[in-house]
Amino acid sequence: MLQQFPTTGHMIAALRPEVSTYCICRPALENQAQAFLGGFPGHVLFAIKANPMNEVVDALYEGGIRHFDTASIGEIASVYDRYDGVIPYFMHPVKGWQATHDAYHQYGVRHFVIDHLDELGKMHDILGDVDEPPVLVIRLSTPSKDAKFNLSEKFGVGLDEAVTLLREATVRGFPVGLCFHVGSQCETTDGYELAFDLTARVLAASNAPIKCLDVGGGFPAPYEGTNPPPLSDFMAVISKRVKALDLPSDCQLMCEPGRALVATGMSMVAQVQLRRDNVLYLNDGVYGTMGGARLGLHFPTRTYNKDGEVSTNDLGPFKIFGPTCDSLDVLPYEIDLPSSIAMGDWIEFGLMGAYGPAVRTEFNGFKPEHFCYVDEPFT
Numbered sequence: 001m002l003q004q005f006p007t008t009g010h011m012i013a014a015l016r017p018e019v020s021t022y023c024i025c026r027p028a029l030e031n032q033a034q035a036f037l038g039g040f041p042g043h044v045l046f047a048i049k050a051n052p053m054n055e056v057v058d059a060l061y062e063g064g065i066r067h068f069d070t071a072s073i074g075e076i077a078s079v080y081d082r083y084d085g086v087i088p089y090f091m092h093p094v095k096g097w098q099a100t101h102d103a104y105h106q107y108g109v110r111h112f113v114i115d116h117l118d119e120l121g122k123m124h125d126i127l128g129d130v131d132e133p134p135v136l137v138i139r140l141s142t143p144s145k146d147a148k149f150n151l152s153e154k155f156g157v158g159l160d161e162a163v164t165l166l167r168e169a170t171v172r173g174f175p176v177g178l179c180f181h182v183g184s185q186c187e188t189t190d191g192y193e194l195a196f197d198l199t200a201r202v203l204a205a206s207n208a209p210i211k212c213l214d215v216g217g218g219f220p221a222p223y224e225g226t227n228p229p230p231l232s233d234f235m236a237v238i239s240k241r242v243k244a245l246d247l248p249s250d251c252q253l254m255c256e257p258g259r260a261l262v263a264t265g266m267s268m269v270a271q272v273q274l275r276r277d278n279v280l281y282l283n284d285g286v287y288g289t290m291g292g293a294r295l296g297l298h299f300p301t302r303t304y305n306k307d308g309e310v311s312t313n314d315l316g317p318f319k320i321f322g323p324t325c326d327s328l329d330v331l332p333y334e335i336d337l338p339s340s341i342a343m344g345d346w347i348e349f350g351l352m353g354a355y356g357p358a359v360r361t362e363f364n365g366f367k368p369e370h371f372c373y374v375d376e377p378f379t
């Protein structure tokens with residue numbers, strides 16, 4: 001069981017951490033889970049790649065999440081082995097042979113995404129003669145509009161190929177579905193509108209009686225310098241467009257949020273290990289938890305010294321180096337911090353729950369060594 005503190009300030013006072021420290025906020029994670037479960041008219045699958053830390057997934061499970069978007073046998077096993085009553089879905093369009101076999105036979109997976117005829121052939125070779133054929137979900141490639149990260153260049157098919165795949169999968173005895181991912185961190189709802197336009201055309205052209213429609217992830221987190229619409233706007237667009245599709249009554253609607261479920265659920269506390277004029281050397285950086293900075297994400301900050309939080313009345317721009325010996329280990333932009341910031345002070349970076357902890361490296365031996373719970377989120 002991790003230590004629990006009312007606030008990050010209490011944690012810093014107690015631990016004075018000199019290695020980067022993660023503050024996990026369970027109430028924030030449970031709230032986000034409930035916002036999705038209450039607002040989305042279908043199953044909510046957590047895209048576990050966004051943050052696979054046990055403490056984080058546990059909190060989402062406590063919040064009611066039971067469905068998981070998984071992309072590897074490792075992810076499938078991690079939720080299947082740890083939780084009761086959960087359903088993993090194999091949402092990677094390109095899968096290994098053994099992984100496909102084990103997902104179905106060992107872990108009870110009944111939904112697999114595909115986006116190529118040869119992958120359909122693979123599914124047929126491995127699962128063509130099972131009693132309960134899985135749903136093959138065809139991934140559409142949708143225009144990436146107002147998304148920070150495009151996810152349709154690597155995977156997905158257009159109208160004609162989708163129609164072919166729906167037909168060929170049906171011929172081989174598989175129930176079928178459709179899915180898309182409009183891109184991560186969508187700062188408007190336009191991407192979803194365009195994806196529903198394509199979905200409607202595919203359904204009109206194929207007449208396929210789809211068993212599921214999966215509208216993917218992409219819901220935004222409120223990073224610094226962004227002003228995304230509230231979750232309710234996304235839910236309203238999706239509900240309206242789903243209604244207009246007039247889907248079969250046994251068609252299950254699903255979404256796969258990653259970032260929006262977990263971003264606000266964790267902050268990271270780094271220590272200033274040296275100040276050289278307006279340059280700070282921290283113990284976490286872009287090879288660690290802040291890789292998202294290289295992709296253009298800006299995180300909110302709070303500064304603490306040993307007496308508590310430092311006032312932000314007098315701010316100045318600082319260049320931030322991470323801890324490794326690589327000179328590329330630098331934030332790609334300066335950040336405004338209290339001018340008085342000094343060696344030994346701490347900077348808390350908010351909105352660190354999505355992807356940062358999942359993709360961080362241990363380059364040069366630097367890694368977070370403290371994990372704790374805090375009651376108050378920092379967004």
Ligand SMILES: *Cc1c(COP(=O)(O)O)cnc(C)c1O
Nearest residue numbers: 047184185217218256257258259
């Ligand atoms: C990464 C991913 C998600 C989660 O996307 P977010 O933008 O983090 O919500 C959902 N579905 C698939 C297939 C993904 O690859």
